Amino acid sequence: MSRIPDIDPATLNPEGRAVYDAIASGPRGVVQGPLRVWLNSPGLADKAQALGAFCRYGTSLPTRLSELAIIVTGAHWRSGFEWHVHAPIGIEAGLDPVAVEAIRTGAEPVLEKADEQAVYAFASELLRNRVVSQATYDRAVEVLGAKTVVELVGILGYYGLISMTINAFEVPVPEGAKEPFAP
Known part of the structure; x- marks a missing residue:
């Protein structure tokens, strides 16, 4: 069990919901694991998930x-x-x-x-x-x-x-x- 309660997307404030939706509709297609933890700080979640999308899907490494x-x-x-x-x-x-x-x-x-x-x-x-x-x-x-x-x-x-x-x-x-x- 995680030290921090799992987020319920229905209870997110508008900023958190926008980040959640951006992650879910992006290349990952799912909001899981540490991304769910980060949603406790929507500003961090937004910036970190954007960096993560580049690191996972946008670099020159195969x-x-x-x-x-x-x-x-x-x-x-x-x-x-x-x-x-x-x-x-x-x-x-x-x-x-x-x-x-x-x-x-x-x-x-x-x-x-x-x-x-x-x-x-x-x-x-x-x-x-x-x-x-x-x-x-x-x-x-x-x-x-x-x-x-x-x-x-x-x-x-x-x-x-x-x-x-x-x-x-x-x-x-x-x-x-x-x-x-x-x-």
Whole structure:
């Protein structure tokens, strides 16, 4: 159970209802998890969901790579709801299920593609060390391009916010789903 009561869309004030409707009618098609928590602050929800829509649907990273960055972030934060939503999307987008499971358990994944290696190295190094070595940075720019690396950092930051929201407010995985980071 979440630390904060779930919102009832019918009780939202006009500002909150407008944000709720914008999320529901956007590319997500659903208002769930941390987005529901954010609706307690419609101003935050509005700005964060707009950034999230760009980070998830508008960057130059193909879905396979953005989902890789998202699940690396989710595993780092041990954010069950985020993992529950994004691991299947990543696999459907072409990530190796064995590599995805390795990331979930904290093992080093075997990634065959140079772009996946670059994203994983950059994301995991930044999250673990809070900095990126020059070699990792140079490799990421060589493989992905500078614009894409900037967008990758945006994805990591946004999904860090998502993960912190999930963890701080104890947003559970959907009813009947298994918690991927259970002790």
